[in-house]
Amino acid sequence: MSGRVQRKIAGSLDPQGLADFKVGVDNVIFSVDTAQNRLLVLLVMRQEDPFLGQWSLPGTLVQHGESLEDAAYRVLSEKIRVENLYLEQLYTFGGPDRDPREAKSSYGVRYLSVSYFALVRFAESELIADRVSGIAWYPLDQVPPLAFDHNQILEYGYRRLRNKLEYSPIAFEVLPELFTLNDLYQLYTTVLGENFADYSNFRARLLKHRFLADTGIKVSRGAGRPATLYRFDAVAFAPLKDKPLVFI
Amino acid sequence: MSGRVQRKIAGSLDPQGLADFKVGVDNVIFSVDTAQNRLLVLLVMRQEDPFLGQWSLPGTLVQHGESLEDAAYRVLSEKIRVENLYLEQLYTFGGPDRDPREAKSSYGVRYLSVSYFALVRFAESELIADRVSGIAWYPLDQVPPLAFDHNQILEYGYRRLRNKLEYSPIAFEVLPELFTLNDLYQLYTTVLGENFADYSNFRARLLKHRFLADTGIKVSRGAGRPATLYRFDAVAFAPLKDKPLVFI
């Protein structure tokens, strides 16, 4: 009896077969090309097996002494030079057999992926291509089949993007520092589809909140009246943080 | 010299020093005692080092061939018998040094915790106490200092609970099968604080949606007019799923 209890207790230190893991971090990095109104994801070409030569989300395995978030930042900084970015944890995918490296022997090492969600400004970002590596912004609707379960992770990240767009000011992490209200509106339509308020109402609602600062600068893009450039005023927004605020 | 290189290469599925992980799953399990209007968390007393004898979230380490979610269900089923439950992934905590077992040698095994968020019905649940183990429902405002970073995880879970309560029908996962509208209202006030609509408006709004089925049954609790028991009608709710629906 007491032996059994012993076994159980000792057991949790291992005999039942604790899995050993390598932990990977995969980033879903979005950006928006304001000029062409396209939502973009950053993809890299895999340089090694498995899935050599196939597109994938930029990722890496976590090293000694490195936190998950550190690893996420490291991948980013290896692939892209960018001033400002938004990063948050997305989801952890960890079923057995999600990675072929573990499939051979089911008692071997497991691979687990902690995914992160990132937003960067297209104009401010510069891709880092060492001579061999493929790296590219892909329009979301042209993403090819990816390595591992990365299509699923990407799907998950896109859902997060759409949700966040509705109730938090992440739009300003992808837009340029200065933007017109139309840029903002276009961003919402390209990401969310057309299912929301028309431009004048969208405009009125946002301006009412007073966290968009009018820079006074005008830009002309071809024909038509020049548009005013606005800047997101984080200070003015601060009190509204955590409030249930809808951007729609 | 070559010894050194060898060592590195041996580590060389991980030239740069990939960390090896054990992956734990920790559950934040909430319930509500409708009778006393208290929000409860399930805690267990640790039976082994580190943190022997200290309260913690119920958790386990992931075994061979077991998915993260499987592991989460396993912990649950070892601690509690319950008919119905809601489970979703919460967050992954993985900084180095979050677990003292890894602190000794910073190049040893890392421990990573994937946390899950669960809701169970208080009345339908039965705690499984083998004679040695401590296991108990703690009112949220009386939770003691917990092992590891579990207070932080709990905090995170509580935030998720509050958010989800506002826009998804998780309340019905913690309430008994049949409940009065007052039960529902009390649940919202105990979890969220008093910051929302008064009872009549709350009531009117929910009934309008028509996913609460009137059972016709009345219950009397002391003085006052007897209350009608309602049941959550998942079928009637289905079309509203994914719609931006506010329960407040």
Place this chain on the structure above:
DNA sequence: GCAAAAGTGTTCCGACTACACCCATGC
């Protein structure tokens, strides 16, 4: 009858919708 709890109704007001209209520019 009276207190207590459940349940209904009504008025007020702010916010969103839809749409019409004015403004500044390129050509």
Place this chain on the structure above:
DNA sequence: GCATGGGTGTAGTCGGAACACTTTTGC
């Protein structure tokens, strides 16, 4: 001038907030 896109105004409507009121029970 006129086409094009930027920007403003307004009338109608829907829904939530607040609160008064009615109903049904225990004692």
